[in-house]
Amino acid sequence: MDAQAVLLTGGAAAPFPSDKIDLTVLMEEMESVDVPSVFICPISLEPMRHPVTLCTGQTYDKSNILKWLSLGHNTCPTTMQELWDHSLTPNTTLTQLIHTWFLHNYFSMKKQFQDVQARAVDLLETLKKVKGQARVQALRDLRQIVTAHASTRRTIADNGGLSLIPSLLGPFTSHSVGSEAIGILVNLDMNSELKKNLMHPAKISLLVDIMNEGTIETKMNCAKLIETLLRKGNEWETEIVMSSLSLLVGLLRLVRDKKHPNGVLTGLVLLKTICSQSQESVRSSMISVGAVGQLIEVLPSLNNECLEIALYILEVLSTVAEGRMALKECPNIIPNVVKLMMRVSESSTQFALSILWAIYKLAPEECASQAVEAGLAPKLLLVIQSGCNPVLKQMSTDFLKLCSLNYSSTSLLISNCMLTKTIQ
Template identity: 75%
Template sequence: MLSYEMDNPLMGFETSFKGCFSSVLDTEKMDLKLIIEELDSIDDVPYVFICPISLEPMQEPVTLCTGQTYDRSNILKWFSLGHKTCPTTMQELWDDSITPNNTLKQLIFTWFSHKYLGMKKKLEDVQGRVLETLETLKKVKGQSRVKALKDLRKLVVSHVCARKTLLENGGVGLVCSLLGSFTSHVVGCEAIGIIVNLDLSLELKRKHLMHPGKVSLVVDIMNEGTIETKMNCAKLIEMLLMELEGNETMVEIVSSLSLLVGLLRLVRDKKHPNGVLIGLTLLKKVLCCHESIRSSMISIGAIPQLIEILPNLNNECLEIALYILEVLSTLEEGKLALKECPNIIPNVVKMLMRVSENCTQFALSILWAIYKLAPEECASKAVEAGLASKLLLVIQSGCNPVLKQKSSEFLKMCSVNYSTSIFISKCMLTTTIQ
């Protein structure tokens, strides 16, 4: 049996918890298992409370003859597997009895109860602050309103219970009511920052947000706010985009030139990769809303701007950007805009076989669109940029048959203006592959 008088690591805990026993009286009837589950994310549990077998907090600590302590269920399972040793020391057990460690059990219960009460008090404090702030918002204006919104946003961002309290107490309607024709941008920024952190039902979206005036305001704020505000506005528009089917007025607003310009500014901000991904994702979704949006994007110079940022994008962003360019390349004005971009062909050739099969497919479609406009010029520049060797790699890879076939046809077209020996040398392959 482990001695608690000699070199006992629990003695410090016993001393520190003497003042806590009175504070846990109302939790004594609670099951320790339930308390531990409620405190699932705790990461500072004392090591002496952890079962060496499961590495989880012990609920029924028992001690073996070797002096090692385990949770009852775990050590019994160890024995049921035929083991006759101590799991930690691997000593042969001269006595297979297990002794309940009530002192340790009480300490574990007290420690977790103290944490549980602290958590409950914190939750109650957060809920109270949310309710108090909502009441304040009903009464104040100007800078006082801005301050209340800032406080509420901090609570909502930091605490799940704050979001729940706001949703259950009419907070969505109150915050959304502050988004209107005469809303100042500073109020709008804070309100949007709150809304994007809420899990809103379709009913709440339609009731409080699906109004042309509110969506127009969000688009305006996106073009003038900080990078955080721009990202929040993009997130909110994306939240609403899923519900816009059949609503022509709303589609017209979210496909406005103002929004497209704002999103392009967002994706060109190299300092904020998260903003680039959010912007590209929304551009892709807006692109699918209506066919006229494609022409609008081309008219505001989306193609050269996207081509310019391709080399700086991470893999996820690169795939989305190439998808957008491929869609735009289906229009005649899109093909022309692609052809006129400086270094378009070398930049796109680099994307082949670089990231994913999807990227390769999108890049090949873009090159194909340019080739249709200027076959000889495109073929020459593409081969010089290493297209032939890339196409041969596609053909020899495990890509889908359609992509292989397209690569094979493109390779044949590119070889028309070259003799066999010159074309092979342009492929830049090893002697073996040649």
């Protein structure tokens, strides 16, 4: 039996000449496996296919050392000793060891793959028969397999899992069953039938309830699943989901949870999706549950990625009259937003400036005074002189003009603009 036959049949590896082993296939299949350092070429830092030894005793992959020598080098790459002999001696012992190691580990990996697939199918069959705690345990085992082995996701789809697992969710489903089922579903590829099944009001209600009461991992899984459904659902279905006050409250609670920073980004991403797709009524609902004040409160503690999303959400909410009023009433809102300008990205600066515009429309003199005193003028000048997008540059120019018209002390405004000798 040659190497290809062994690979195709999955039979036991038998000794055979090394020149009949196709290492390329094995290495590609096992790309993510940790390879012993002795098998690694010091030049490419990749596993050696044809190890050869120099006169210095150092071993390299043949193609790499030939390339080194073709560049005119007359030294050993590792020791930098001058070569007194340019002959390359095939290291047959190491070649056989490499081939044997890869072949053995390939079949071990293949057997593990087959065992995992079989286990996933067995668990699906078990779920059809059991209830109560046994169902919870079967779902937990399946969730762990799906999370650890992406290959099982196709197996679950091919064996009826896309209809079986959603069928376990309903108005009378316990949260323990629901949490495990959601942990599986969030890892599966969503086809139209699965999305339609999950967008049922009873299932969405269960998702929201579990998100509000579950562990941080469960909360994140629920939010990710809902976000996926909203991105791919039809308009009337998404509007029903997004109008849920319980969902909005739960997401804001997730964003404010300082003990679990990993959940902050997940919550913000779903809030951004809701803002982007919803009608004004949904945005008004977000404002009514305190979204503006709560997001402003967490801004200083957010990392750059989260900060940009939060500013985007606040900008969208500022397009609603209630949102502008809520922004104006937030303590220290203007100096805090000014500090964030030019801190993260061009987009974040534009969002921040849009928020200031919204406040300015309600209280021009107060906004101009606080913004200039917080250091807005020099930042606007830097934006104007930078190579940013024309929209942001024009917004900055217009806002600076308005500040000069509404700011009581023109001389102080000018002094605030004098950042460097160049600007002066």
